[in-house]
Amino acid sequence: MAQLSIVSGSVGLITLQNPPVNALSAAVRQGIVDTVEKALSDPKVKSVVIRGQNGVFCGGADIKEFGTKMTGPHLIPMIHAIEAGNKPMVAAIEGSALGGGLELALGCHYRVAHSKARLGLPEVTLGLLPAAAGSQRLPRLIGVPAALNLITTGRHVTAAEALQLGIVDQVTDHDTVDTAVKFALNVAGQSLDARRISTFPCPRPAELDALFEDAMQKVRKSARGAIAPVACVQAVRAAATLPYAEGLERERELMATLFNSGQARALQYCFFAQRAVGRWSTPSGARWDTSKPVPVPKAAVIGLGTMGRGIAVALAQTGLSVVAVETQEKQMMEAKQAVSGMLERGAKRRGVAPVSDKISYSGNIRAVADVDLVIEAVFEDMAVKEKLFQQLSAICKPGALLCTNTSALDVDHLASQTRNPELVVGMHFFAPAHVMKLLEVVYGRRSSTQAVATAMQLGKKMGKVSVAVGNCRGFVGNRMLKPYIEQAFYLLEEGATPELVDRALEEFGFSMGVFRMSDLSGLDVGWRVRKGDGLVEPGLASGPSARVRQGRRYSPLGDLLCEQGRFGQKTGRGWYQYEKPGGRVARSDPWLHSFLEGYRARHGLVARRIDHEEVLERCLYALINEGFHILEDGIAAGPEDIDVIYVFGYGWPRHRGGPMFYAGMVGLAKVLERLEHYHQAHPDVPHLQPCSLLRRLVASGSPPIHKWREVIRKLHSHL
Ligand SMILES: CCCCCCCC(=O)CC(=O)SCCNC(=O)CCNC(=O)[C@H](O)C(C)(C)COP(=O)(O)OP(=O)(O)OC[C@H]1O[C@@H](n2cnc3c(N)ncnc32)[C@H](O)[C@@H]1OP(=O)(O)O
Numbered sequence: 001m002a003q004l005s006i007v008s009g010s011v012g013l014i015t016l017q018n019p020p021v022n023a024l025s026a027a028v029r030q031g032i033v034d035t036v037e038k039a040l041s042d043p044k045v046k047s048v049v050i051r052g053q054n055g056v057f058c059g060g061a062d063i064k065e066f067g068t069k070m071t072g073p074h075l076i077p078m079i080h081a082i083e084a085g086n087k088p089m090v091a092a093i094e095g096s097a098l099g100g101g102l103e104l105a106l107g108c109h110y111r112v113a114h115s116k117a118r119l120g121l122p123e124v125t126l127g128l129l130p131a132a133a134g135s136q137r138l139p140r141l142i143g144v145p146a147a148l149n150l151i152t153t154g155r156h157v158t159a160a161e162a163l164q165l166g167i168v169d170q171v172t173d174h175d176t177v178d179t180a181v182k183f184a185l186n187v188a189g190q191s192l193d194a195r196r197i198s199t200f201p202c203p204r205p206a207e208l209d210a211l212f213e214d215a216m217q218k219v220r221k222s223a224r225g226a227i228a229p230v231a232c233v234q235a236v237r238a239a240a241t242l243p244y245a246e247g248l249e250r251e252r253e254l255m256a257t258l259f260n261s262g263q264a265r266a267l268q269y270c271f272f273a274q275r276a277v278g279r280w281s282t283p284s285g286a287r288w289d290t291s292k293p294v295p296v297p298k299a300a301v302i303g304l305g306t307m308g309r310g311i312a313v314a315l316a317q318t319g320l321s322v323v324a325v326e327t328q329e330k331q332m333m334e335a336k337q338a339v340s341g342m343l344e345r346g347a348k349r350r351g352v353a354p355v356s357d358k359i360s361y362s363g364n365i366r367a368v369a370d371v372d373l374v375i376e377a378v379f380e381d382m383a384v385k386e387k388l389f390q391q392l393s394a395i396c397k398p399g400a401l402l403c404t405n406t407s408a409l410d411v412d413h414l415a416s417q418t419r420n421p422e423l424v425v426g427m428h429f430f431a432p433a434h435v436m437k438l439l440e441v442v443y444g445r446r447s448s449t450q451a452v453a454t455a456m457q458l459g460k461k462m463g464k465v466s467v468a469v470g471n472c473r474g475f476v477g478n479r480m481l482k483p484y485i486e487q488a489f490y491l492l493e494e495g496a497t498p499e500l501v502d503r504a505l506e507e508f509g510f511s512m513g514v515f516r517m518s519d520l521s522g523l524d525v526g527w528r529v530r531k532g533d534g535l536v537e538p539g540l541a542s543g544p545s546a547r548v549r550q551g552r553r554y555s556p557l558g559d560l561l562c563e564q565g566r567f568g569q570k571t572g573r574g575w576y577q578y579e580k581p582g583g584r585v586a587r588s589d590p591w592l593h594s595f596l597e598g599y600r601a602r603h604g605l606v607a608r609r610i611d612h613e614e615v616l617e618r619c620l621y622a623l624i625n626e627g628f629h630i631l632e633d634g635i636a637a638g639p640e641d642i643d644v645i646y647v648f649g650y651g652w653p654r655h656r657g658g659p660m661f662y663a664g665m666v667g668l669a670k671v672l673e674r675l676e677h678y679h680q681a682h683p684d685v686p687h688l689q690p691c692s693l694l695r696r697l698v699a700s701g702s703p704p705i706h707k708w709r710e711v712i713r714k715l716h717s718h719l
């Protein structure tokens with residue numbers, strides 16, 4: 001899996017061969033060991049170039065091997081043999097040099113990169129650290145602060161930045177291998193004493209302790225409980241304070257802890273899950289590899305409120321011509337200003353010119369007549385949307401796709417308002433739509449293969465992680481959110497405070513607890529939905545019936561807050577208080593605490609002590625249980641789809657893999673047992689009744705997550 005040829009008379013050209021990214025599998029490592037040995041012992045070879053096949057240098061260690069019994073040569077001695085060799089070794093970097101790939105290049109004496117190449121040590125994003133001496137060589141090459149930044153964030157740098165940092169010696173716009181071969185010819189025979197990075201002293205910045213303390217504080221704050229960033233800081237500290245060999249030993253120890261951790265497994269699962277959702281299929285037989293999307297050069301967005309503005313920006317930044325329609329004059333004015341601000345800031349961040357000319361505004365729906373695809377983001381009101389779909393069906397050109405950004409409404413019903421229901425799909429973005437990476441593409445009963453494929457392709461072009469899901473109330477993400485929020489309300493009734501619940505969830509790793517999140521998105525949103533569902537009954541002051549609706553336990557707490565005008569951040573009061581309407585810093589609100597006490601007293605509820613464990617079990621297991629129902633109903637194709645939705649759309653901590661992966665880590669039998677326990681204690685809460693798929697999985701011996709689909713398939717074939 002690595003080949004040696006001789007070019008230009010005296011240059012040994014080693015080519016890594018493991019498509020698509022030349023990952024360092026056991027066979028590739030063996031190939032490198034063999035070809036390096038051959039090149040070093042061949043008198044004809046005076047210098048060596050290492051490159052990767054098909055325009056990619058190397059995507060790093062083969063992540064698929066991590067879960068298996070690893071065989072073959074180890075990376076560290078392999079890279080040391082390259083560095084210690086007495087012939088100049090030049091890495092010719094095209095495409096990517098990531099992780100072990102960059103560590104291999106750092107073992108070479110010189111690095112030549114193509115201008116479009118990307119380099120980085122992304123191990124931290126997989127729950128690891130650069131343990132093939134990357135954490136020890138990089139600080140020696142580029143200094144401690146720059147190495148800390150790269151290693152703790154895992155960010156990829158461009159060739160230009162790599163040159164500026166001193167990671168590469170030359171950048172070319174021409175053929176990288178030709179350039180590297182010329183480079184190798186030039187340096188043949190020169191002394192390599194000053195080129196072996198492991199022999200460099202590590203530059204010791206002044207205020208070393210303060211620098212590392214600061215770095216540690218920063219990563220602890222942003223890591224939300226992830227252990228790899230902390231280990232990365234410790235490894236770089238070893239580089240700065242210990243001789244190379246001892247630093248390497250420290251790197252090995254830290255890696256050993258990380259390598260077998262649940263977090264590393266979770267993060268590596270996320271890496272593959274993110275790619276797996278791209279290979280979507282629907283029950284109607286549509287598939288990612290057989291369905292042909294149609295091109296979408298021009299799109300329209302209807303309704304320029306919170307969501308429409310972000311969607312218009314995201315489409316324009318993707319290069320589409322956008323027609324933006326809004327009927328309220330005041331909203332239109334505000335939207336134009338907000339959109340141009342977003343475009344300017346985005347352009348500044350990306351170092352390109354703003355694309356304001358891509359968007360044309362109109363107050364008239366007829367302006368969408370010639371677009372290829374429409375995304376409506378008008379009020380979440382079925383009557384308003386029904387009317388709009390009837391209009392669109394009459395106005396749009398034949399074949400135009402009609403998409404809805406509804407958070408929960410029935411896509412099939414909207415499709416039934418049109419002449420061509422096969423052209424209707426859901427494109428459910430997340431706020432703010434130009435930033436959030438998730439897109440749920442909702443296929444209806446009659447959505448055509450082409451319509452689903454086109455929405456998925458457009459999402460990908462927009463840089464979104466697109467997940468195809470079936471049509472049901474709330475689709476995947478919001479459907480699972482309901483029991484989660486419901487449990488949080490019940491916990492307040494039983495004695496918890498918003499602070500306690502949020503602290504438990506934030507310590508678990510969520511970026512925001514459920515109450516802070518509700519305050520941010522607005523309590524009135526859920527209130528309106530509950531009103532629409534006939535659940536809100538103002539005036540029911542006390543007694544057990546006040547907390548029962550439609551035969552189930554119901555908590556009117558959220559409704560009571562809304563009746564007081566407490567809509568969250570926007571009104572300066574919600575589950576917390578804010579310094580002013582629109583303020584962002586949540587502070588405990590004594591009013592809320594006495595309101596809760598009064599509420600409990602009125603309803604005869606006795607507050608009890610609730611600990612973090614109960615908060616996590618009640619909120620998370622109820623959410624996970626709904627995830628099993630979603631799998632059972634065939635709304636999500638597999639657990640990976642659900643996990644990707646939660647990691648990218650709902651702030652689920654990536655190092656815990658997503659809710660379904662987490663259930664597997666906790667143990668399905670334990671999740672089942674706890675749900676049974678809580679359901680017994682709260683028989684009037686149907687969401688706590690364990691799903692039959694969960695029971696089935698436990699009965700089948702709790703198979704690993706990649707085997708769940710087999711159990712689900714069997715279940716569906718029996719139906
Ligand atoms: C005690 C033990 C000691 C062990 C010491 C190990 C020390 C180490 O140093 C550890 C490491 O290297 S960890 C690996 C670090 N590398 C990375 O994180 C890069 C991951 N890959 C990428 O970012 C993109 O694929 C990339 C930018 C490269 C390409 O992006 P594209 O968008 O072009 O393509 P993708 O769709 O992402 O990928 C194409 C197919 O390749 C698979 N793949 C990518 N990188 C892989 C990798 N490193 N290992 C295994 N498979 C990998 C990817 O899954 C996809 O496969 P399919 O979905 O089946 O097509």
Ligand SMILES: NC(=O)C1=CN([C@@H]2O[C@H](COP(=O)(O)OP(=O)(O)OC[C@H]3O[C@@H](n4cnc5c(N)ncnc54)[C@H](O)[C@@H]3O)[C@@H](O)[C@H]2O)C=CC1
Binds near residue numbers: 302303308328376430
């Ligand atoms: N706000 C959020 O976080 C999310 C909302 N959604 C969904 O996106 C949709 C829009 O939500 P928001 O942007 O929050 O609402 P919003 O209330 O901020 O904006 C709706 C806009 O649509 C305009 N509008 C109403 N009827 C119209 C019509 N017939 N033609 C043109 N414009 C019309 C209104 O004037 C308003 O500017 C809803 O379906 C909502 O459920 C989806 C994901 C997240």
